[in-house]
Amino acid sequence: MTQRLTMENLRKWVPLFVLIGLVLFFTAVNPNFLSLRNFARIAISSSPALMVATGVTFVILMGSIDLSMEGTIAVCAVLFALMLNALGGSLSGAGWLAIPGALLIGAVLGAVNGLIHVKLKIPSFMASLSLGFVGIGLSLLITGGDRILIEDPIFRSLLTVRVGGFPLMAWAALACLLIAWFIQDDTTVGRNFYAVGGGEDLARASGLNTGRLRVTGFIVAGIFYALGAIFAVARLGIAETETGQNFMFVSITSVVVGGTSLSGGSGGVWNTLVGVLIVNVIGNGMVVVGLPDYFQDGVLGLLVIAAVYLSTDRRSLFFVK
Amino acid sequence: MVGVTDIKFLSPENLLNLATDVVPLLIMAVGMTLVIYIGSIDLSSQSVANMATVLATVTLPVAGAASALVVMAAGLLFGAVSGIVTTRLKVPSFIATLAVGGIALSVAQYVSGQQALHMDAGQRNHAFGWMQGSTAGIPHELVLALVIVGVAWFIQNRMTAGRVLKAIGTGEPVAVASGIRVERYKILAFALSGMFAAIAGLMFSVKLSGGSPTLAEGFLLPAIVAVLVGGTPLTGGVGGVMNTLIGTMIVAVVRASMLYLNIPATGQQIFFGLVLIVAIATTIDRSKMRIVK
Amino acid sequence: GRQAAAATSPDPKICWSYRDRTNPFWNSIVAGGEAFVRSLGRQSGDLINLINGGSSEKSLSDIQSLLSRYGSGVALAVDPNDMPNCRPVVEAVSHAGAYVSTIWNKTDDLHPWDFGDNYVSHMTWSDVGPSEQTARVLFDAMGGKGGVVHLGGIASNNPAIERQQGFKNALKAYPNIQLLAIQAADWDTQKANQVMSGFLTRYGDAIKGVHCASDTMAYGVIEALRAEGIENMPVVSYDGNPQAIEMIAKGKLLATVFTNAYWAGGITASLAYYAATGAFKPSAEPREHREFYGPTAVITTKDAQEFKTKYIDTNPEYNWKDFWSLAKGPIRYKS
């Protein structure tokens, strides 16, 4: 019995082992990989992705899916930049209001998404996909296709100032992850996400207002997308419709690679952290080892399959969709 | 709505054109339907189609019309790999097909030498010229597409394979406990989806007389949307290829209607998204979905 | 069909079909197109926009829908998105008796003069030369020695191929410049950022300069460098976006190439329009008026400020009937 228990405990850590294995592999090919400076680089590219993936983790835990992130990020990024610039252009002044403002916008978009899904009874895949189009369109309408630059050195210090070798952005993302962890493990809402993911009809029969819970999940996700948008803007100093690009597949891949099941009810934000790191380590590692670019898509595919294969507990899975 | 705004929109000729234009999309969506019908998804279709355009262009001078077979076999193979990865390695199809799509893309880039290739007009017409023609005003492409849809419909509704796919979509454990070799059929569904994607790529490449690793870019989301708007939910077991036929037409009409309604450039995405929400809200059959996830 | 009897129409619809609105290059194209439309006394909104989002399939079917709505009364300016897509677009247009001018993507075997009047013109840019020039600017700034990396566009795109070629040509003249790596970053700012940080790990201090195939990628590169506290690495790019020119003026970027997308957007629409109205007869024009290179100008720190006031802060007034004034000669094919 104890032996089985330790085996089960080991299982939980497999994604982490995969991550360590990848790091060792890339290091073996190019020792430069294993350096604080490179880890800081990976942290920079991971920070926005981590926020987005964390947001969608909550939705996936409920057994739904959210594909609206690219649109939400675009709108949040663009409006954040506009607000910041309109409010004096610096976080040291009234500009800081742009941060809560962006989070609010993320929450509103999440709420709209959730309400369309719940009230119109449209599967989340479709509702969020459509809303993603609307979001991209919205940001296009706002910017007319232009880019908005943010010069504020205080805001850009998220990228440029380092503490312990890592940029502020990485620490901020870590702090947000801890909040997400708290929401997931210690709040009623967080626990109820697991309940809905474990069996929505059962949860409803137990008296949960699953509709409201779903909407809450999408709102939480929206707020994290807004955080992702802010970090993405901090990384490049540019807010534009393209800011959201590529986040959809990358974030969901990260969530799954980390070991959270798409059918809901299992996994969590720490898994997502590991997943995001795995995906970004692969992305960085392929460049660092000098893999020809035409092979990169394929190798990424193979490595992702391997990672998911290793980190899923097949004994508990009879059927995979 | 669009028809009212401009009566020309509903002319038979116009509708026929509209239908012909979306033939490759339709074929890809039909393949996708089989996979969604079993409750999975295929995100590799677009990359497989990209690869198909490259392979078709590269093999045409050597193989002539037989290049179609090469392309279809390649699609079948990549689809089957997705199926095997999902069933045997238990990697969710969302990820498995995305990853296999990456591999297909790498193949396309490698084979094409990262360049756009074009077909020799003579060779193309010799091998596939018949595809581009039309009889009695009806384009052969459209006929071919309808035949393919018809075959898929027959498989789905009248053949054991189709019944098994439905059983997998509605209750996979039951299918297993009924002694059905579920894995084989799942692999079959993915393989067929890959093949349909390859056919879509092939037809597109013949239409455009060339191939490139990005030629079929932009197929994936419309294909998925067509399936879902048609009324085959991601949970599987409901809907089918006829729904997808309708769904594809909806996508085509929505796209064309932007032009007829003079939607300004910056508003097109918003319009598309909102119309999709309305379309799906009106088309889905909620009575067959116990839980909307 | 109708292509022989090239019917003209007094008031054709003017349409631009292009990739997306989120890219500065295409924004300038559209701005030029709108300026041309206004020159006719119409509203900017009268320009029909067909956005294909990188999908050849959508590009083609949108154009088909356009043709089935307006028939021959269409003047279309288009980037067909991928080279193979050009033929079916042109065939559809000439079948409908409408008029089309293309830019960028066209296969070498396809020529306007094979379609009578309906395929009015094709414009592209010869990127090899300018790209070589920016590379030289870069190498000179590096003092003629040290390691360099190149970030390219989507590998199968024609401009990506040419810009890389120009870069390689320049390398030949600088034996002490060491080519470290070439990688596609798909015209994408974020991807370029990621690739550049990968390069920094791989090559570290060996990198002394960066050659980018577009401005958008250069932004990502510069931010990747900035994150490391590297502020004065020489970087050159391509396209001449307002932001890039601003950066050159501030010394953050060394050089870019201005392709005058504004003019291209206007003149391409203009060619199609005036051919459609019968103001000129394309088939009567010499071949270098039907296939020609667009203007390019290398912008460096020296001329950035002047250039900015002339082209960025305001747009010059162009005479849209003066079709070929900025053209850079007939297109030369490799074979």
Place this chain on the structure above:
Amino acid sequence: MFELQNVEKRYPGVHVLKGVDFRIGDGEIVGLVGENGAGKSTLMKIIYGAVRHDAGNVLVDGVPVSFSNPRDAMKMGVGMVYQEQSLIPNLTVMENIFLGFEKPFVRFGAIKWKKMAEAAGKQLRKVKLDIDPAMITSKLTFSQRQLVELAKVLTLEERVEGKLVILLDEPTSVLSKEEIDLLFGLVRELRGRASFIFVSHRLDEIVTLSDRIYVLKDGAVVDVMNSAEADIETIQKKMVGRDVNHEYYREDKQRPYDDGHVLLELDHVTIAGRGNDVSLNLHAGEVLALVGVEGSGREPVLRTIFGMKKPEKGTISIRGIPVRSFSASESVSHGVGYVPRERKIEGIASGMNVFENMTLSQMRNYSKSGVLRIPAERELARDWIRRLSIRVASENSDCGNLSGGNQQKVVLAKWRSSGSEIILLDHPTRGLDIGAKEDVYEMIRDMSADGVGIILVADTLEEAIGLSHTIAVIKDGEIRKWFNCQPGSKPSPYDLIRYMV
């Protein structure tokens, strides 16, 4: 006092409840009986707010109320233990118990787990269940889960002021004798606070526990009686609408089996995770019952024979030929059929109709080179709907909407009609009414007479004794004792229990 007046409920194609009047007095235990599909669960779900009725009134102390969801009902003190398991498997036991009512344990937005665990422990003690409240629910056994559900409903005691109504939909079908006694004790104890509606197909339990009994037939109340005056036979007659054969297990129809014809042989088969091995022979026409306590390892034996588990050691031979590759499809092609315990998961494909379900395991017989012969399939389904009097609108109805009993009949028809020669039955009568049970027993007899070999894991010892030719008592995954069970020499339940525990 809780009252339903003239309650109506329809689903497309079925009129489930027809003007039902129903009353529960304070502290009263009301038994509710009826055939499968009579509408018992639907009635309970209406009281619980999980299903909305189409017409009629629900009154509490004479005041009309309207529950739009279970939460409303809970606030009024109505709680329900569902017929199907309704705990969420990936949550801990305590989370399940307080699901939706976590508020008392929340401080500054954070759940205080210690406090919740203590409170959960208190609830678990009520049902005498000694498990860690932080345990993941999926690790519990079936009967433990049932008790947790009960504990969960009992939280109403603390949460709600005033009177309670607790609905128990077939709570006993998965419980052991001791657990049932515990349950009954609890119910009686709680009468001071709560009234109960109790649904069971075991009429003796109904008569023992309840004060009054409602008999539901085809969605209408056909009789209400005081249980003091009730006797099982009249209830049965009212429910089924005809006399029920006294010779319940049809022992008179039991024929000796063919000794010389071995269909299935297990030779020292070791099942993964269980160190012990199993050997047995199944003959044509034989009904072999496996008996044992919950968890004794009967189900793994069935699943191994059906090929869904691979034995670690030993051989399984079907008609003398050793099985080499283990898969359900292999077994089915050798003529093995399996009626699983988890009907909703492995038995019935909800979303597929009756004929599609019935031919799922035998499509080869209903197709020609891959093309289905749908008219023949329909004919088959109609035939079996008639033979087993399956209560269904037509062969096109979605099986997901059938009542449990009728679903079970569809599953049985599926294997029976496909001509399986070896049929494995795991709790085939679980949740079935007496009429349906009779039909199932009849089928088992018929199959046996036709030379089909049957391995039965029965719902009760009586059932096992009544139906089988041979009984194997299983303990800890190993056969401890064989009993000959031919007519005339049947062992008593007591004989079996000695070897079971």
